[in-house]
Amino acid sequence: MKVLQDWKIHLGALIIVVICEMIGTRKVQMGPGVLLFLPMLYAMILGGIISWPRLKLISLKEMNVATTVLTLTTFMLVAKLGVIIGPSLAKVAQSGLALSMQELGHFFGTVILGLPLALLLGLGRESIGATFSIDREPNIAIIAEKYGLDSPEGRGVMSVYICGTLFGAVWVGLLAGYLAALNIFHPYALAMGAGVGSGSMMAAASGAIKAVFPEYGTDILMYAGASNLLTTIIGIYFCLFVSLPITEKLYNILSPIIGRGARKTEGGNVNEVD
Amino acid sequence: MKWTETVLVFIVTGIITVIGNTIGYHHPLSEAAIGYLMLLAVVLLGMAISKYVPLKLPMVFWISLLALLSTSAISPWAKTISYYTGKLDFTAICTPILAYAGLAAGKDLAMFKQMSWRIVVVALAVYTGTFVLATVVAQVMLRIEGLI
Numbered sequence: 001m002k003v004l005q006d007w008k009i010h011l012g013a014l015i016i017v018v019i020c021e022m023i024g025t026r027k028v029q030m031g032p033g034v035l036l037f038l039p040m041l042y043a044m045i046l047g048g049i050i051s052w053p054r055l056k057l058i059s060l061k062e063m064n065v066a067t068t069v070l071t072l073t074t075f076m077l078v079a080k081l082g083v084i085i086g087p088s089l090a091k092v093a094q095s096g097l098a099l100s101m102q103e104l105g106h107f108f109g110t111v112i113l114g115l116p117l118a119l120l121l122g123l124g125r126e127s128i129g130a131t132f133s134i135d136r137e138p139n140i141a142i143i144a145e146k147y148g149l150d151s152p153e154g155r156g157v158m159s160v161y162i163c164g165t166l167f168g169a170v171w172v173g174l175l176a177g178y179l180a181a182l183n184i185f186h187p188y189a190l191a192m193g194a195g196v197g198s199g200s201m202m203a204a205a206s207g208a209i210k211a212v213f214p215e216y217g218t219d220i221l222m223y224a225g226a227s228n229l230l231t232t233i234i235g236i237y238f239c240l241f242v243s244l245p246i247t248e249k250l251y252n253i254l255s256p257i258i259g260r261g262a263r264k265t266e267g268g269n270v271n272e273v274d
Numbered sequence: 275m276k277w278t279e280t281v282l283v284f285i286v287t288g289i290i291t292v293i294g295n296t297i298g299y300h301h302p303l304s305e306a307a308i309g310y311l312m313l314l315a316v317v318l319l320g321m322a323i324s325k326y327v328p329l330k331l332p333m334v335f336w337i338s339l340l341a342l343l344s345t346s347a348i349s350p351w352a353k354t355i356s357y358y359t360g361k362l363d364f365t366a367i368c369t370p371i372l373a374y375a376g377l378a379a380g381k382d383l384a385m386f387k388q389m390s391w392r393i394v395v396v397a398l399a400v401y402t403g404t405f406v407l408a409t410v411v412a413q414v415m416l417r418i419e420g421l422i
Binding site for chain 2: 004009010012013014016017018020021022024038039040041043044045046047048049050051052053058060062063064066067068069070072073074075076077078079080081082083084085086087089094095097098099101102103104105106107108109110111112113114117118121122123126127130131134135138156158159160162163164165166168169171172175176179185186188189190192193194195196197199200201203204205206207210221227229232233236
């Protein structure tokens with residue numbers, strides 16, 4: 001059996017999980033909030049260190065196996081969230097309006113903050129691919145089909161995808177825990193926000209929110225799960241028909257004002273910012 | 275991937291998940307294992323449906339739908355499924371997933387090194403923007419509707 005041939009990677013995962021669960025959740029006070037370190041965050045970091053190419057502990061083939069396993073196990077997460085939502089369907093339906101409206105926050109939040117920043121940093125058309133969505137697998141397919149992955153837009157989407165794979169969960173997890181501990185937002189609102197449309201980021205975020213508000217545990221997972229499901233499924237269509245055209249239009253409007261184009265007309269050297 | 279191969283992967287990761295679940299959350303191993311097998315049944319059924327039903331919908335849609343129905347009011351086994359899957363902590367399922375994500379990270383490192391720091395900053399802004407803006411909208415909407 002192929003799976004058993006790759007025993008090294010599974011043994012590695014088992015050892016990581018045992019170590020991380022034994023350490024448990026840790027909190028570090030930082031300013032007015034708290035940095036929350038969950039076992040899953042150490043697991044990601046420990047795994048990353050073990051797979052560091054220079055250490056030569058695991059081969060490229062084994063890393064590809066890990067990716068396949070990762071895709072499959074994410075389905076377990078989806079099923080777990082489903083069985084949590086099931087008994088409270090009525091409650092989810094009751095907040096249907098809030099759930100639908102906050103999806104607009106998910107879809108436009110990437111562009112609103114990301115695009116102006118990308119332009120200010122001097123990025124070109126990469127910024128369209130980079131900021132039109134959260135840039136997970138279905139979004140890559142959209143860019144690949146429209147521009148090809150060798151285009152600047154394609155490089156943009158792939159770069160953000162890789163950042164997401166490498167440290168998206170750690171970042172969103174820490175951010176969610178910190179925001180939750182500030183006590184500005186209700187746990188339900190944070191939970192909905194956590195449904196960003198990526199399994200691992202959503203897991204890290206809702207895990208952190210749940211650790212801050214343990215008394216709302218089930219409701220947090222319920223709202224986060226419902227929101228993540230909406231983001232994933234509607235997102236495919238929304239990103240294709242709405243987000244991408246809008247991002248491109250905004251790029252054309254903003255680029256001459258704050259992007260490279262602006263610097264050009266001022267007589268600045270464009271190459272300097274590359 | 276063949277079905278036997280898929281099931282084997284789930285059994286191996288299941289063992290890891292249930293062990294982590296016992297260490298971290300002190301649920302009885304056997305009950306969590308039953309919960310895992312129930313979730314596995316839902317996942318496999320969902321995968322089968324998305325493979326054989328000609329409707330073009332993502333796999334997560336079918337898995338979510340089945341999982342949702344299995345514990346909703348219309349399911350005769352809702353209580354049992356909720357009980358056993360409840361013994362498998364959500365975060366315990368996440369830890370092995372992120373362990374594998376970490377173990378796969380090495381292959382992206384070469385490409386990451388070639389990337390400009392600017393795009394890394396943009397990536398962080400993209401994740402921050404989507405999370406924070408959705409949270410703000412949700413907060414406002416839940417307030418308006420009087421749900422919080």
